[in-house]
Amino acid sequence: MILLSRAEETVLLAILGLGENAYGVTILEYIRDKTGIEWSLTQTYDPLKKLVKKGFAVKIKGEPTPERGGRAKTLYKLTKSGRAVLVEIRFVQDSLWAAVPKTLLAQ
């Protein structure tokens, strides 16, 4: 099993959820909207870098927009192994949750 940090896993899930429009600001907003936790930009760059390095995501140069002062977006896209690792994590989590007896869960 390949280990991902919580932050990496979160960011990777955000990229997955954002589809074609995953870059710094949208990732940030996605995480804020879905979890209610506001990250800072720098907090997203570190996991992003690591994900790229580990080969779970790739950088693609996007279109420049006026809000960005005419600068190009750097879009992130999930790779095959990135998708696989998310599936694997989810599988592990689900099986572990499923194994917990109902009585214990209720507490």
Next chain:
Amino acid sequence: MIGYSGRPHALPPECGTRLLQRILPEHERAEIMGDLEERYQAKVYENNKAAARVWYWIHIVRLLAFLAKEHFYWSFIMWENNLIAAWRHIKKNLAYTGLNVLGLAVGMAVFIVIMLFVRTEISYDRYHANAPNIYRVIQENPGNIYLGSNLFALTPGPMAPAMVRDFPEVRTAMRINKSTEVLLRVAETNVIVKAIHWADPQIFEIFSFPLIRGDKATALKDPYSILFSEREARRLFGGDDPIGRTIIYRAGEQSHSFTVTGVFRDIPANSHFTMDVVAPFETMGKIQKRDLAQWGGGNSFYTYVLLKDGADPKALDAKLPAFIDKYRTDQQAHRRQKGHYFLQSLAQIHLSSRVNFELSPTGDARFVLLFASIAILVLIIACVNYMNLATAQSLKRAKEIGLRKVVGADRGQLVRQFLGDSMLLTFIALVLAVGIVLTVLPVFRSFVEREIAFNPLRDPALISGLVLLAAIVGAVAGSYPAFFVSAFHPITSLKGTGASKSKGRGLRNGLIVFQFAASIALIICTVAVRSQLRFIRNMDMGYERGQIVVLSPRGGMRTNLEAFRTELRRNPSVLDVAMSSDLPDRVGSTTKASWPGKPESVEIKMYVLDADYDFVDLFGLKLARGRNFSRDFLSDANGAFLINESAAKAIGWEDPIGREFGRWGNLKVAGKIVGVIKDFHMHSVHLPIMPLCIFLDPTRGDNVSVKIRGENIPATLAYLRKTWEKFAPEYPFEYNFFDEVFDRAYRSEQRLGTIFSLFAGLAVLIACLGLIGLASFTAEQKTKEVGIRKVLGASSAGIMALFSKEFIRWVVLANLVAWPVGYCAMRTWLQQFAYRTSLTVPMFLGAGLSTLLLAAAVISVQTCRAASANPADSLRNE
């Protein structure tokens, strides 16, 4: 997702953008700045502009922290990697590294030791709180050259109080004088103290001599008060409280009783005078019956003034002639005194003064300068040595460098890497150097007779100085190798062809020439200094020095001179006894000669020596004409003179025998000239022989010279001691051998000789270390060439000759550079001696040849191994 299109674009703070533009790496710049700006828009419309700005700045700070962390992390990784590479290189080439570090350590140790000395020398008297405003009044006496200088530290007694009275810019002033070898009586026991200093009470106001006991305002107010230094108080009173104790001061037949009023802290060693006992200046006048208010004669006190802040000493100098004229009304004294007074700043006294009658011996700026230049030279040689070895060694790392370049290292990184290497080695060398300094410092301390402190842990200035030294040496020594290495072409260096191996050879050879030229020049200096020393020692001074014991009579000996002498002569081992005012190697007093018929305008300054009948014979002075003083001629007792040839020549007398002659510029102290003695060196050979007259005065007992038999000297000395104790039991027996006294006068030259030998030796050592490294490196590089040559029939000797030739050529060239340099330096140095040895060709050839031989020996040991290797081994693996 919230869209913002259609709203006016809000620009984030401009300086923030510019800052980001600067610090962000190019490949991330667009992403991060774009994201930030987009978020900024959102913040502006969600909240307000101010909040957005705060948010923006917070992010910049966070980014900075993030980037810094990244940067340090990676540079640490790189640094660690460089360190590992350096360490592997060191481990693989332990011998070379050892040579290199040793060379650097020796060079740095020499530099540190000498700079500690220089620091001590320039620290003199600077600890006084008032130091910048303290001046000493001295006089220049044109035409009155005494022992090579016409400056005198002496001033008239009333000068100090009159200056305070007349000049508003003078805050206060004081006089001081000293009596040496004083007998004190402390609680019924006699003690000799080296000196009493008689000083005005202002001494504690002008100088920073803190009192441990007593009050500095009142300590010297009472005429019979006396103060001791801490160490002297401990010696005299042990643990007892000295305050209020009575001290009896014995001057001749009289006794004076003083009361201890204070104890001052020991005077630091870096002071131009030291004192252990102080008593009021005015009291000295009373005890010695001297008129301290006289402007004319008795010019024998030291005057120090403390100026007000901002006062101009030059302006005060200009006022002094009129000031002197106002007070000095005695016409004769006035006419006689051609000199003028001026102020000498306290800081100048120790190094830049060549003033007669200093309170304590001072240092010599030329000596310090010479020392410092040698130190720098040795340090440069060590640096050059490092460059040489490191450059040669770096060829071995060509592959590593090539690979680094291929992988993407830029030139700056390689320069930093190699500078780092040299820094690492320099700091190892520094630790070693500090160890060397700690071991040699005690020897050096006694050698230069200075208290040199070396305590890096307690001296932050010193420690930062040492670190700075290592950093500079590391940077200088490492700079060339670093730039040399970083310029390697990656392809050639990786291919491992010999193409790059001849690189930098020109400069390496130039460095060898420099190193050896400097070493040879130092050797030439050594030889010349030693030859001059030998010349002095073997020079015919015109008097004898062997087996003469010199005593300075005290107490009962002085009052019963004749009896003392008779008692001494009673021993068969005592051959002769003579009394005189001075010893023949240091005649101190001068007089103005006079004779009947002397024209007013002619003035001849003569050194004068008072001696008894036996002086000339005992010291073996030769007579050119006439006869010695003789007890057989009763007329001699009424006044008789001997003059030297220079004196006869100066006056212009063909035959001076029988002429009337007088001293002190008049004929009151006069007599007939009975003989002319051949010129002898009555001063050090720095000075030419001057006119001299010897006056017959059998009662002068300043020096008693005893000529003894060469056998059984301890027994004779025991007899002298017994006789001494019979006459003056309260004084400890002290004696000197005249030849030792004589040698001591040339101490600074001997010191110079030793220093030159030592440093020349060290320079040669470092140069040879470099040569060993280079020769063995070349030998290693050429193993294949040697193999092929041997296969083709070359002999081992032939190969050694081939290798040696290359280095020897440069050493020969170094000679050609060193000879003129050494010649010029030594000719200048010898000029200060009135009598000097000549610089001969063998000195130069000897220095050159010995270096050459040493270099040849070093090289052949290194190449021998390569030359005698079996060619099969060296050619086997390709």
